[in-house]
Amino acid sequence: NYNGANTPVPDPDPYDNCEGHGTHVSGIIAAQTNPYGFTGAAPDVTLGAYRVFGCGGSAGNDVLISAYNQAYEDGAQIITASIGGPSGWSEDPWAVAVQRIVEKGVPCTVSAGNDGVEGQFYASTAAGGLGVASIASVDNTQAPSILLNATYTVDNSSLSAFGWTQGTPADWGNVSLPLWSVNYNTNDSANACTALPDDTPDLSNYIVLVRRGTCTFVQKVTDVAAKGARYVMFYNNVSPGSTAVTAVVPGILGVGMTSAAQGAEWIRLLSGGSSVTLNIVDPEVAQQYPVSAPNTATGGFLSTYTSWGPNYELEVKQQFSAPGGLILSTYPLDLGAYAVLSGTSMACPLAAAVYALVSEVRGTLDPKVLENVISATANPQIFNAGAGKTADYLAPVQQQGGGLIQAFDAAYTTTVLSVSSLSFNDTDNFVDTANFTITNLADTEVTYTLSNVPAGTFYTLSTSIFPDPFVNEVAPAVADIEFPQKEVTIPASGSVTVTIYPDLPVGLDGSPVYSGYIAMNGSDESSLSLPYLGVAGSMMRATVLDTANTYLTTTKSAPGYAPAPGNATFALTASNATASNGTVYPAVVVSLALGSPYVRMDVVPYKNSTSKAPWHHRQPKTTEFLGLKTLGNIYGFPEYYVPRGATVSVWDGLLADGTLAPPGTYQLVVSALHIFGDNTDLADYDRVASEPFTIRYQ
Template identity: 45%
Template sequence: MRVHPALAALLGALTYTTNAVAAASVDDAEASSAAVDESIVKGSYIVEFDGDEDSGAFYQDLNADGIEVEHHRMDMKYQLFKGASFHLKGDVAELEAAASVIAAKPRVKSIWPVRKIYFPKPDVTHVGSNVSELPQRVKRQEGNGNLFTPHVMTQVDKLLAEGYTGKGLRIGLVDTGVDYTHPALGGCFGKGCLIEYGYDFNGDNDTSPVPIPDDDPYDGCIGHGTHVAGIIAAQLNEHNFTGAAPGVTLGMYKATGCGGETTNEMLLSGFLAAFEDGSDIISCSAGDDSGWSSDPWAMVASRIAEAGVPVIVAPGNSGNSGLWYPSTPASGLAVTAAGSVENVVLPSLVKAATFSVNNSTQTERFGVRFGSPSFQVNVTLPLWAVSNDTTSETDACDALPNDTPDLSDKAVLLRMPTSGSDCTTATQVKNLADKGARYVLWYSQTNSNIPDVYASGESIEAVAGIPSEQGAKFISLLNEGSTVTVDINDWSSAGLFIHNLDNPITGGYTSRSSSWGPTQEIDVKPQVTTPGGDILSTYPLNLGGYAVLSGTSMATPLLAAIFALVAEVRGTKDPQVLRSLISSTAKPNVWFDGQTAHNDILAPVAQQGAGLAQAWEAAHATTILSESSISFNDSDHFVAERTFTIQNTAAEDVTYILGHTKALTMYTFSDNGADVLSTTAFPNPTADGWAELSFASDEITVPAGGVSEVTVTLTPPQSLNATLLPIYSGYITLNSTNEESLVLPYLGVFGSLHDTPIVQAGYDGGVFLTDTNGHFNIPSAANTTFTLNRPDSNSSSAGVIYPKLIIWPTLGAPTLRADLIALTDTGLPTTNWKGYETLGPLAGFPATLVPRNGASSWFYGVLDDGTIVPEGTYIFVTSGVRVFGDASKEEDWDVVETVPFVLKYKS
């Protein structure tokens, strides 16, 4: 039996926040809701049995011990995990006692709290608003209809052109459900359909205290899972794109209702069910703040990967938080984490219009962005251009000449005025209206936007913007003497059109939002990157049919599809082989700091792993490396000499030239001259210092079908400030005589994680007392008096100012405590903790596997066990175990106390 360390934190009010910002003054109702950690389902637990325990017999055993189970939440009987989740009756003290009894049972292997987790809210850039043009059914088509930029960026287009589609492979998705009625997703659910299998672990009743599962994973209210499914397997559609692996069969394991809320029990069950239902690959675009590979969700995901099924997971969208912030279960050792790269184009969903040339019956579609006033009726009009110069910056900036025709029966075309010039669209509108113009189309100066225009004038009935490329095409036709007729429907019936805008600044670079590694155990995350920024895919029909979303949620299914394509080409589903192939053939990206690309240095491995996946190279590579990455850990655990093997599957001997390419070195902390280590956000401070690598031989020949071992020796950078924990990284390069260029990413930490204090006193990155009075986390002065509503009274005075403990750990904390210490007599019992006589921990503490983003806890006069403390003077004491520390050793704990404060209650 093992008691999981999270047991002590099953209940309470610990709040994890990306930026621990104090809330404004709150009344009792707000305080009550904020006092409970919303990530913990109070009284609900997951147990893993040590053997084939029957859950019914287990519940009978609990009942015999006087432990009353109120709800049987889920029966989790799987090959790789045998357990159950349930909800107990009782108050705080009774629940704690019951949990301790359960944990001590010989057949209970582990116990965890049921925790709420939220799927990423879709970051919708554009969404379709009209689906009238969607056919009722699209025959399953596996050809790629167009050069879809995410596919071009990752060489998926080359594999599709060779006829590979992932056919015969099954990808299980754990997500928000899917609109399988969408024609581009096959239009049906069940055997023979594109989405053939799956389950709804949540059910459709969002008000139920326990999941009410059913067999139907349909979703028409969130859209996240539908978008993910389309990235993998969308069939050829009216927008002329497919998924990256349109021949696969999909399973969908729905783990949420319309609110986007799920729990760790449903997610664990989704992973395990996808495995048992024969999924060849499992993909999940969700995660939870952690960064620890020892997190239970991460451990289960790793078990699946170790059992032979690749698991691809999104590491999160917290790139602005900087280093050390991958989510779980992407943090799992055998799990493949997919970072995000920005699309080289920006798909823009606008309204569809058509035009014809010289009264031809053949029409061509183009996109319009309706302005104000919008098109209220269908119009078919000849096009008339203000000028024949697509570089003009003064179209209609002056009164139009006398020979201008009557414009009332024409669609007027002109170029947007130069920003900041004396000429405005209002000036242009006036001059056009003077000639009777009713319908006006502006084209942009560049392809980076489509004008969003507003016009007012007595004659103006409708305006719209069109792309610069389309405007130039129209001008060219008119200059040739052609007659161009445009047909624009009213806004309510116009169809959907997708135009790719240019993305000249961020396109092709690693997304700023993509979460950084490494894990808290210094494992490389992410493994590789794929396009995740501004990705077009399917969306529920009643939400528009198609949408452009961004995030590692979008990068993950694309990587899962690449795994399927490579598996099809190579005839193997081995997770380690596939991950190694995709990693070694990836293309490392240069460092992009959010504004500027630095072409002289590669981006850190902690941000991009091996780089941008190149599917064709991975599928056809004849070299397989035994490792997909190497961690040299920190200075305490550093081993200079490491080995890996090269397997040559070619029919001839191959010689490899070994080399080294450095990547940008980054500090974990900033050097602010203060005693407190200040954790920084993106972009972290950089350093001019890199590791040096050497090999037993810079050249190695591997015989046909043979395997050879390579020994690499690393010398860490020596000129850096070890206290600030610089993370160095780079790539071992292998260039072969058969023209393969491979990379093996590595990273390490110059400094000691164990010697880095986990909690510190101070405002700038430490532990301190503040209040909820909207002071933006300004530390409170010593002996500040807080007058609260008495917790056991019916008082509900508004505007009460509560004390708040802010904790910003320097790194993720294995264990974190926050205790209340009385400086005046309370008459309550105390226990000794780290030399303090503590009344007990604050609500929600202790906590385990705490992420680096910190924790905060408002104090309402109540301890974690429900004890109401009397008026008096108190301090908070925060204590945390250092990374790689031993909780049984006093020296491995850091302890910080706040300034004293005075607690009073309203009469």
């Protein structure tokens, strides 16, 4: 079972009966007529399926790139992937591979990612590729649920029916057990987010009722499992409906979710002293049914989880958005046949289906043409700050791209733009003049009125070297756009090039990202928009390495990785492989506040070393790198185009050239190049040296 760390064993069968993600994605594109009354957005397409995940874990770039290459070689006309991880670099290997396929004429859509909480500059891996369409998520205006039928009794009275959604694990069987609640507060946002009190009863003979919210499902389930729980029923913290939950924790046999209203009713009964017994029918045979209600809280707004761009080098990300929150689609038969899931993973296949529909009408699969028309005809949405709060300004381009896709408009528009977006870069590389071409494919002339519609400007680094988390603080200034011509007339079957002159927002610190839309309203009642963005600040001057939290640690201190004591000594094995016999290795926690295009970890002999140990391989021979006398990088370094965040690099004595460092006392020096930095100029790096330590071999 491939988990991203072991060796994959390919086979010709992509069937998945343990996760369901790919089946759900496929149904969004091509589901056929079914009892639930929906179809995929492009039900007549032919699907190819290339499975890259096992049952859990991750997938390596080698597997992902191989899948893309195989799809291309097999003749795929559109390739979509609802996969990704933090990056921010168009130079990411997977991003480059997908970019090259786009350049060969195959449109590729990739999910933007579900890390909206991380704030700006968190574009996803392949989604960050040049020419690759990165798809953001908008919440469904309906809130569908697939419910399983079950019953409950109150004080051994007559049966009452309720609906619930099974999760993972789902080994419920036929269960009839009393309900026990963590507490009776239906507004407790942190229900079961901390260890339960010592007087908690043995929960093995209860179904434990837990409110959704704040911490992860896994954390909540872990806390109740510590008191013997085997079955957990969540109740939702929003109305209406429920969703599938994944919380695989030792000892837990089954998890599920019911609605907020049903949970509140049970809490009312329990708090009044009644006993409530749930009677769960085995999900494999239980009757299931769909329900739906208007999503009055967030319907039509950007999903708060959707990841924000742009790339670190200011390429525009995202491209546009599609419905991805609360989406009903197909699911493996073993897991219930239908399910409601949320994520940019759900938005992405819908965008791919729109590509198919638009390409059929327009008679082209040219990725640039399709991206341009879909972006230009998309509808920018108002900003959603979460918790039921919406703004009176547009969501930024780095969150929603061109806006919510409009398939019909993209298919039939007779006015097309030469670009899908504009980047004005940062203050050091400011683009003060930009051009784009408007082409009229109709047989009559059209006059367009041009205007600037700013979106929200959001601070990036308002209080520290780290990007502000969502919800970012809004800056008071926006960009101005000067139009030499505020009206342009495009003759029938003609084109006009438009020149614009942007002006930066002024008086702002904290490297805010500004954005907006050049609106074009036509005399034929057509309307188009062209998204733009830039940074009011210098990306090159921003700190990338968190030197205070980059330090020497040891493998023995995993998983917390506390700082190593001063002058530590490590007895390593004298071979070119990490031993698994309990050997303790030095390691370095590297914390990047922003991504870096180039990170080194140099092995530098410590100036006060007194080691005289004989060495049969070779004596230390150093070279110089920007003022360091170094043996070179540790094996695996330098690293290129590294995302932000903390990583741990273990050193077994091996150098980048494949030889072992001699025994002695060393420091590991981390150097991280600034965005847009010159890798030959020390001033463009952040650098920190570890505590000195000694290695010897045994």
